[in-house]
Amino acid sequence: MTAADFRTLEQGQAPAAQPAAAQRTPLGLLRALFSRPASAAGTVIFLLFLTLALLGPLLAPYGANEQIAADARQPPSAAHPFGTDTLGRDVFSRVLLGARDILSLAGFGTLLAVLSGTSLGLLSGYLGGWFDELLMRFFDSLLAMPALLLALMLLGAAGPSRGSILIVIVIVYTPIVARVVRSVVLSVKSRGFVEAARMQGESLGAILFLEILPSVLPALAVEAALRFSYAIFLVASLGFLGVGVQPPNPDWGLMVKEARSSVAQVPWAMYFPAGAIAVLVVGVNLMADGIRRAWTEG
């Protein structure tokens, strides 16, 4: 009997931890997401923003930093659907072009955090002992600080740049992902199929990534989607606080910050990027909730 057979057996005994077979394919997951209005709306919002991010440069009528002096401080109109800001920049184009920035920063940051968090969580949970103890106490100390405060401190030390924002997202979210993964590992590692793999002399990597990882995937998928929505918020917050993406980049948080002092004059320059952040975060949250339901309730 191979370890894989054991795993199949175990799955039969613990269906709640595994998605139904139909929802393990991307198409199946999508179908599950669209079966519920809320998660369908969230998914549509996310896909819409993703499309805009990909096609932004083709769709944007103006450049992100194109300053049309004659059109400065115009309310929304046919020529400028979201109006223009105090420097004569087209807010619609900036919001559109900013989508790529925020989605790629939050997306890559989350991906890296999930990769490192998963690896460390698997190792920590499986190995246990002093390694587990040391790592978890270290993560405790990181988690004791509010994410934004930690990010501010790190960026203060590293200086604002895209690279350091990515690193900050990884440092802030790795402990959270690692903890979630570790907790699942603890509950599976004593199961029969893991024992069998170990007795067969499989390598550590094989045990972690081929045997244990599949059981972690449902929790991980939900966690990743959630981290993604928080990362969007974090990137926007850092931009708003002036320590994230630097001007003149069309970062949504930064746009809100820039327009805040002139909100009495050009309110649209603040409300559209702020609205974009809110809609995207709500969308991703609804989608994350949908993924959770799809994977756990079958």
Add this chain to the structure above:
Amino acid sequence: MSANRQTLKGKMDTGRRKQPQAALPLVILLLAALLLQACAGGPAPTTPPAVETGAAVPETGNESEQPGEAAGPTTGQEDNVFRVAMQPIVQTDPALISSDSEVLVANHVYDYLVDIDPQSNLIPRLATDWQVSDDGLTYTFQLAEGVTFHDGSPFSAEDVVWTFERLRDPANGFATQSLYANIASIEATGDLEVTFTLNEPNPFFLYDLSDNHALILKAGTADPSGFNGTGPFMVSDYRPEDRIIMQANPDYFIAGQPALDGLEIIFFADETAAVDALRSGQVDLAMRMSTALFESLMNEPGITTVEVPTNGFDLIRLRADTEPGNDPRVIQALKLATDRQAIFMLVQQGYGAVGRDSPIGPLYASYYTEETPLPERDVEAARQLLAEAGYEDGLQFDLHTPDTGNRPDLAVVIQEQWAAAGIDVNVIVEPESVYYGDDGWLEVQLGITGWGDRPYPQFYLDVMLACDAIWNEAHFCDEELDQLIQTAGTTLDEEERAAAYAEIQRILIERGPVIIPYFFAQFAAIDSRYQNFELKAFAGRTDFRELTLAP
């Protein structure tokens, strides 16, 4: 904390994690907050009701704010109390004050020896007249008669001597010490006559005497924060962080002044809140605000907006002692790539004045000149100059800017304008404390710096553009310029000084390391019922002695 909870939950049931639901209400809350802000921020919805209450029944707004305040501003008709919104004050000792609000308070409690009017002309205050010796070394002042301090004691020449000795005594360590280092002696040459003797001639000495800190205290004052001045208003109640309440000084030495019965300075840390208070009739005057807030008040009935030009400015400067700034062609190329008029319209929205790369602005009418033409923006010429200087492939810079005022906007516009000439600018916005901290602003290669308004132009040249200037941020040294600055700062011949300033303006346009694209405007908005309001470039020096309600 939450991590532990997560672990526990994970152990018990990996599938049932509650976080998505917990996050949703938060997000909805945020949306609601944004919407709320939208309503509060837009000028349109608040306008009509606010104006009506402000103009017709100011009592309603105030009673809830300050119950039991009998002498308060509740009865607008009889008690003529003027209420000003200002930033909170910290220092009350005249030697230590610096912010607009601190100077505003002190300027009404105390008197200057000589004062400056809104056009930066010298005017008498406690000194009614003065004579300067031919060698420019001796200044004699006649003092006003019948002046008393708020505690009833009479004012005399001794008080003036004591005050200036205090300001210049190195043992006290005040900022005025270096300003008055050139004074050899201060003597009371009569009961109401004071004589200052200088070591070297200083054509701007009278301006130095009108410095913000030079308010006359009573000789021997032990606690200089005690508000015992000769000024037009007497402090009756100071509530730190809240307000300072003053009553008119009935014995003020100028007959008929002040015209008001009382003055209340109410502290607002936030300029938006101050403007909202003005809209609702809670205060009568708000000074210093962003262009956007000022614009939003322009069509507000019952409120008069006031705007004066100042000589404060932002500058962009390139270090001239390192590559590539040590090549004059590079500096010239940057100047050619800059469209000052466009910057003025975008960043300043047309308020203030367009700059000509010299700190001698149009406000100094007797010195300012447009003799030397400022080259038009010419991107091709800029490219060519850069190529000649060996930068065919363009240039790359980090542009450091403090995050205050319109400076980040200026950086963004400069970036776009220079990009057309192949100059690639990477904007770095820093908190003001970081930009100026550890003298970092003097070290960066390309930076934006804000300079405040001064009553005369020599200051900027002495501290910024002379070879050994303490804040020579461009690290620029031009012998001809240095000589001219020296001449202008010492000559007693007004024509010679004007000629030197004209030459300085020419040199700065031709080869100066700074670009000065605009001069600021100072903004204020006041309840339209008041008359004789004259805003000064330094808002804190604005004077309410003649302010009065319209009949």
